[in-house]
Amino acid sequence: MALLDGDEVVYVAQVPSRHSVRMFTEVGRRVLPHTTGVGKALLAQAPDDEVRAILSRTGMPAATEKTITTPEDFVDALARVRDSGYAVDDNEQEIGVRCLAVPVPDSPTAAAISISGPAGRVTEEATERIVPLLKEIAAELSAALATTASA
Template identity: 40%
Template sequence: MSKADEPRKRPGRTRSAEPEAVRTLERGLIVLRVLGEQSAATLSEVARFAGLSASTTYRLLQTLRQQGFAHEEAGIWQVGIQTFVTGRAYAELDGLVATAKRQMESLVAETGETVNLAVLQAPDVMYVHQVEGRGLMRMFTQIGARSPLYCTGAGKALLAWRDKGDVADLVGAGPYPAFTERTLTSLAAYQAELAEVRQLGYALDNEEREDGVRCVAVPIYGAGGTVTAAMSLSAPASRLGDERVGELAATLQAAAREITVRLGGQRA
């Protein structure tokens, strides 16, 4: 047997401490990766490259097939259509960041404040890109970091144009943990806030996530008029007073409209 045909060795670790579900998930992902790398393979080939027994590999392949991530015909296994759907979602996210980046950089150059791009990852928002401001006190959110939907400007911008039932499903019935004394902790208060966001066309995080930090956020629309992302501007409350909110919101809205057009989206 050549080295190319030898079973792949996985990094060693103490398995006994891991929950069975985690081990099963890890093995399933290994099998899915093998399918992607091999394009087409028999059960025995998948098992060999995954370093698993044939019986375990077969059970994992059947589960992947049931969920659309694997396809079998005449004993040959390949990735399924759901793999394409998932990959397309990643490509769309990458396209969103690439499209928004120039507008975000222009916003920072114009305002001097930090601008973030976020998407829905219920029950949170996930920040997928950021351009830091030039101020002495910068607002930094790590790319990939998450924050609760109910206490962020981006979260409000993402949910304000959804049905009330959808909002309740996404954020939960409450009460929600308070991060500051201004945090909205009930579903009723949050729904009322979203109604105001729809009326204004922008959302405000009024020191609800962190004392001393305010945030203005606007929606970015995709195909069919659905909100696909949110763009927010964060700054210390001392630099983002009420007199500046409307002006910055209008600037953000203009940039968001340009991004929406470039994405081929439209407002409902």
């Protein structure tokens, strides 16, 4: 789970995979939003002019040769996230790692959840199974946060 903190994405919770080969993200780790699935899921909820302002402040350095490095391409990627309801980081933060992310709807603070793993395991076929589960979990988190906020 990740939040947008200022112009950066910060990971606030993490559950390790049961697989021996896995992606591990430290809680508290900060990254630029243009390099990650959660960053795309978070920024897809913002207006394009706000996204462009963030990108102009942070810059768009490449983490890998696959990283999106122009505001135009990133805004186009966010349009695809809005259309599909999920974001993909395909070797953009780290080569060999693929991430799928969805926003947590109606969260008091913009939040997103994701799964990351070896690109050979997080395939297009796997995406069809994973994304509905991510959306279901995001909805459950949203309901839990609403209950906590009203208590």
